[in-house]
Amino acid sequence: MIISVRSISYDELKRNLSHDDKIVLWSCDTCVKHCGIAGMDKMIVLEDLLREDGYNVIKKELVSESCQINLAKKHRAAHTDIFDQATAIIVLTCEIGYQCVKTVFNDKKVIETAKTFGAGNFSNKKGPILTSPIPSTNLEIDPEGYTLNNLVERFNLHPKFFDADKEPNPEKVTITVDGKPLVVKKNATLLDELLANRMKIPHLCYDASLGAIGACRMCLVKIEGKRGFVPSCSTIIEENMVVTTEDEELEELRKSVLQMILAESGPEIQQSRDIRFWMRRYKLTDNKFYLDEKDEPVDDSSEVLIRDPNRCILCGKCVRACTELSGQRVFNFANRGSKTLAITGLNESFGNTDCAHCLACAHYCPTNAITPKSINKKIVGYPFWTLISYPKKVAPKR
Ligand code: FES
Structure with missing residues (x-):
């Protein structure tokens, strides 16, 4: 995951805009979600703030890998009616995404909002942490990692999204x-x-x-x-x-719930980091529940994602991420009770759906039932990427 922190305040952002601007918000959901910069939900918040202050937002664009010039070009070409009239683009991505958008929209005002530090991962205790700083930050590699708050203090940045600039102290x-x-x-x-x-x-x-x-x-x-x-x-x-x-009762109850989740899913879900953590925490070595093992075909039909239903625990995160963050409705539940399934489209293959390739579903999936295909591929053309390690999720071995 790329670690980026917000680099300008809401007031500075407004100073870069005029009330005549036709604004496009451009965001990415691939690797900066945890840092509170990107995603459809953040664009909605910023759109509301700007509208309240009398600015004209004409489009929100969520692109899966904003750091790929080809993808940015494709999106521009697909919506010329909007992009031709746009005068300002606010980029809610890492700095590499910003450079890419700046290249593709060199005829417009492109506003950068983040400072990028390198690669890191997500720790349940500390939140996102930077473990592999890029050399230009002059930060030493620290095995403990730098928390976002460390970075915010050292580089005088902003720890939260733009609405935090307006938020009063909560009661x-x-x-x-x-x-x-x-x-x-x-x-x-x-x-x-x-x-x-x-x-x-x-x-x-x-x-x-x-x-x-x-x-x-x-x-x-x-x-x-x-x-x-x-x-x-x-x-x-x-x-x-x-x-x-x-207490003892809660301990036993949680253990049973976890055992039931494990029994209902294929053994592969035990490779998930979250599940392994809770199995260790509750010292689970065997399972008192036995159900027929799932043997569903893996869906490889999407251009960018692999979906393994055997790992699905029906948590519904993919359904909500797709609906609420991406604005698509590719995932849904079918059937009821023990026959409940997460499906794509009208129970069709992933590749046949209107998936926008924003990767929000893969980002939220706690068991790696949905994983990006590009995760183990080196992305060429961006020397920065060769300096860092990519997020921990790996495609399932089949
Ligand atoms: S029911 Fe609360 S986290 Fe799942």
Whole structure:
């Protein structure tokens, strides 16, 4: 994953624009999503901010690998009606994506918004961390990595997306978690606040940028006054809430839920980093549930993605990422109960669908059921890429 941090403030961005500009927002979902710069959701936020301030946004363009000139050219050619009238392009990508857009749109005002530091990965504890800085940053290689906050402080950048420039301080309340008081944001999602306070709560189907559907049941906690177990991913914090996140009963329950997920999917999902982490955490070596092993054909028909349904745990992240971030509706659920399946299109091959190749589904998939084909290929033409290692996901061995 490429690590980039926002380099200009919202006010600086506006200083680069005029109210007569016809603005295109250009973004990429491939590797900077975690740094809070890219993706359809970020473009929607920026579009709203700009519209509120009287600017004219005429298009949002999400491109899977914005660092490829050919792709950028293809998108320009496909929408000449819009791009011909555009006067300003705001680029929400890494610096290489920006250079590429600048080359393709050399007749327009192209505004850069990020500083790129090199490659890194995602740590559950620290969030995105930079482990392979590019030489121009003058940063030493540090096996512990640099967190985004380190980079923000050292280089005087902006830690959050543009709306944070306008955000007032959120109201705080005190709740009790495992017998101790904890100050958290009022009306925030309980899981978000527990994770922000470094508590290890298992979760497979939740992501703050996609919202909650409560499908995997891994994040269950106990809340005083509420019956049974409650999914923390879909619980809104209330003042004086008393929460239990760890006890023997929860430990056993989470273990069983994880064993059920493992039993329902093919053995390949045990190669997933998230699943391996929770298997180690709950010391799972055998499984008390036995179901018929899945033997679904791997779908290789897409130009850029491979889909292995045997690894799918029905978390629904691909469905939500495709709908909410990419604006497509390529993924869906079919059937009910134990026969539920994630399908592409109207249960047709991936290659036959309207997939926009934004890679959002692969980015969110926690079990590598969807992986980009290009992941192990060296991308030629960009010397920068040869200096860094690509994200950890690897295509399934078949
Ligand atoms: S993370 Fe809460 S139910 Fe899946």
